[in-house]
Amino acid sequence: MRKKIVAGNWKMNNDINQTIALLDELIAKKPETTSAKLVVAPSFINLTTAVAKTNGTGIIVAAQNMHQAESGAFTGEVSADMLKSAHVNTVILGHSERRAYFGETNEILAKKVDTALAHGFTIIFCFGEELADRQSENHFAVVESQLREGIFHIAQENWANVVLAYEPVWAIGTGLTASPEQAQEMHAFIRNLIATAVSPAVAEATSILYGGSVKPDNAAEIFGKPDVDGGLIGGASLKADDFLGILKGIE
Numbered sequence: 001m002r003k004k005i006v007a008g009n010w011k012m013n014n015d016i017n018q019t020i021a022l023l024d025e026l027i028a029k030k031p032e033t034t035s036a037k038l039v040v041a042p043s044f045i046n047l048t049t050a051v052a053k054t055n056g057t058g059i060i061v062a063a064q065n066m067h068q069a070e071s072g073a074f075t076g077e078v079s080a081d082m083l084k085s086a087h088v089n090t091v092i093l094g095h096s097e098r099r100a101y102f103g104e105t106n107e108i109l110a111k112k113v114d115t116a117l118a119h120g121f122t123i124i125f126c127f128g129e130e131l132a133d134r135q136s137e138n139h140f141a142v143v144e145s146q147l148r149e150g151i152f153h154i155a156q157e158n159w160a161n162v163v164l165a166y167e168p169v170w171a172i173g174t175g176l177t178a179s180p181e182q183a184q185e186m187h188a189f190i191r192n193l194i195a196t197a198v199s200p201a202v203a204e205a206t207s208i209l210y211g212g213s214v215k216p217d218n219a220a221e222i223f224g225k226p227d228v229d230g231g232l233i234g235g236a237s238l239k240a241d242d243f244l245g246i247l248k249g250i251e
């Protein structure tokens, strides 16, 4: 059975006090048992606090990014070893905001993927087409090249540490959501690609999350599709009730 996952990307939101308050509320209100793993990705500066707070709760803390180099003169960056020493074992790579605003290309992301895997991280690897790509019906080709150039080079055994997150850029933070049918169509396409490029067993075992304006009122319908294994949530993960309402959509 593939893992179901609901992950919250808090982006550049929440200072330390707000991080603690949100985690307190999530911990207090989250169901005792759930079929999905709950992941939160606070900013770098709040990771240590988040790891300490969530200890023993089942909530997984992820970083939003990581540098590809081991160490050195990269002002403002954070390395794999730094994250590991803070007991962070999961990292989001390739978010569309990193690609758009920080120049992260498929080539850079392939290096980040290698570094993360070499350090034993679980990667949530993001990709997705822009509006113009979908309008020109180029969306499958764009997604395929993001995957082929960014992550399909890894060794087969490393796929156990990879979660994919399909996030159409036109649906991120816009209130526009891919319809459940559009999400399913792309997720099935991705699973097929993995089956051909890697192996049918890996395709079957890899969780593919959907991201893009998921809210409590549309989560169940999207997560109900056979190839959608959960969600990567931005805006709605900043409110505990909304985030947990989305988690409910996966049951």
Ligand code: PEP
Pocket: 009, 167, 171, 172, 173, 174, 175, 211, 212, 213, 214, 232, 233, 234, 235, 236
């Ligand atoms: C995201 O940034 O990954 C995301 C899906 O954002 P939102 O849920 O706000 O669209």
